[in-house]
Amino acid sequence: MDLNGKVFGDLIVSPLEARKPLCRAICQGVDLFTYKLFQQLIYVTRNPSNLLLAARLALQIVLVSAAFRFLPLTRALKLINPRRARGDFLSGKEIECAHRKFVRATDALLSINRLMFTPTCWKRAAIIYRHLAITGIDARIVFGVRPQSGSLDGHAWVEVFDKPVFETTPLDYQRTFSFPSS
Numbered sequence: 001m002d003l004n005g006k007v008f009g010d011l012i013v014s015p016l017e018a019r020k021p022l023c024r025a026i027c028q029g030v031d032l033f034t035y036k037l038f039q040q041l042i043y044v045t046r047n048p049s050n051l052l053l054a055a056r057l058a059l060q061i062v063l064v065s066a067a068f069r070f071l072p073l074t075r076a077l078k079l080i081n082p083r084r085a086r087g088d089f090l091s092g093k094e095i096e097c098a099h100r101k102f103v104r105a106t107d108a109l110l111s112i113n114r115l116m117f118t119p120t121c122w123k124r125a126a127i128i129y130r131h132l133a134i135t136g137i138d139a140r141i142v143f144g145v146r147p148q149s150g151s152l153d154g155h156a157w158v159e160v161f162d163k164p165v166f167e168t169t170p171l172d173y174q175r176t177f178s179f180p181s182s
Contacts, residue, residue, distance in 0.1 A: 053105050057127065058117075061109060064126045065116040077141065077179040080126055082134045102131050103166045125156040128166060129179075132158065139165075140180060144173030 067076040106127050110119040125141045132139035140159050145152045155173050157164050164171050 050105070053102070054109065057102075057105055057109050060127055060130065061123065062116055064123055064130075068122065068126070073177075074179070077126070080130050081180070082130060099132070099135075099166075103128060106131075122156040125158050128158045132160065132165075140178050142175055143177040144171070144175045146173045 064076075064080055067079050071079065106124060107119070109117055110124055111117075113119060122143070129139050129141045137160055141156060142159050142164075143154065143156045145154045147153075153173075155171065157167050157171060159165065159178075
């Protein structure tokens with residue numbers, strides 16, 4: 001099928017874009033959810049440790065979602081707080097690489113955007129906080145708000161040593177709550 005310069009709904013496909021897998025999949029009638037799901041399955045099945053990580057993350061996402069849905073915020077946060085930290089015997093670079101892999105896997109699962117697997121900041125922050133706390137890093141979840149277009153916009157993120165970690169956008173929010181409190 002020649003996709004050069006064709007229009008599919010609001011999507012105009014250039015010759016360069018036609019080579020990209022997502023563009024080809026959309027043009028062939030595959031919806032975005034199915035495409036993302038297959039991408040995640042490919043990532044997970046490349047390595048058995050990825051499969052174990054994805055299964056563990058999926059369970060954590062379900063538990064965190066249920067805790068936040070049915071319990072008050074402070075009680076839900078205490079519930080996800082690990083009782084004790086595990087010591088890691090990795091070098092600094094290996095630890096950073098492991099954390100980045102964990103965050104990538106978390107973002108990948110939350111990008112499925114079905115059922116409890118929705119890309120919400122508080123869910124992402126809770127999962128990342130738990131992971132960092134289990135590995136012995138003194139982390140904290142911070143919730144904040146900012147005025148935007150006549151209303152308030154909220155966000156949750158994780159901080160280590162009072163600096164945001166694994167955030168791609170600048171945080172110009174006024175802090176309203178942090179756990180554990182300082």
